[in-house]
Amino acid sequence: MWIYEKRLQFPVQIKKTCPKTASLIISQYGGPDGELSASMRYLAQRYSMPCKEVGGLLTDIGTEELGHMEIICAIVYQLTKNLTPEQAKTAGFDAYYIDHTAGLWPAAAAGLPFNACEFQSKGDAFADLFEDLAAEQKARTVYENLIRVIDDPDVLEPLRFLRAREVVHFQRFGEALEKTKEIMDSKNFYYFNPEFDKQFVKK
């Protein structure tokens, strides 16, 4: 189960309304490499992991990603909470405003709604862990793209924190991959599916 803690993992205190910036950052909520996708990916994959520690790591990183989703939503919310009718016409936010006003709805920067097809749960530990490693790198790229185009230091601070977390998660997933290899019998780790072809997993 989950327990809620009434605070953000990293503080968000934005003073300046900017719907244009919100329309870009929302991608890390509902976009292809966003935090919703990340948390759902890890929390879906963990059940069938053959290595117990890796299932535990997926639970902990998936949980942290839920906290990151909350940070992203707080940024979008604060950037738009005092929106004027004139600002609602801002290019990049006007179409969103028509359907959602200043409410939070998971979508990519280009307007595509969140979709579970943005992540996989393959039932194969190696396939899934390589997806997780790639996901952290892709999310890092998005944060770097955002950091390059955004000027407001109040927005940049939490984005830099979130970018650094992608790097740490990548490192931990690399270690999880090695741990999964350790429980395989074969010298060719990638020839079997350790979640299905259980005879190749060390007892």
Place this chain on the structure above:
Amino acid sequence: MNTVADRMQMLRQITEVSFMVDDLRLYLDTHPTEKKALDAFGTAMKQRKQLLKDYAAEFEPLTADCVCPETNNRTDFCTRYPGQAHFAWADGPAPWEGGAN
């Protein structure tokens, strides 16, 4: 005493020490017997528990485990029920409001 400034300072301490706990938890998931990390986790967790307890006595409880109508929010910070025993879980600003209102 400046309630708002004190609260923000305490909240910051909680954020810092809790982040240590978060990061060390992931590290220990893949290095479960590393002495230095185990010690650092123990120290940070002890500080976090004490800070959460102290914070809930002064202000709104941040976790359900800290909810206690008799002792919560001594300063009546951001509550609709000042001077009255109440369920303080709803006191304080929503986390996404930036903690400053």
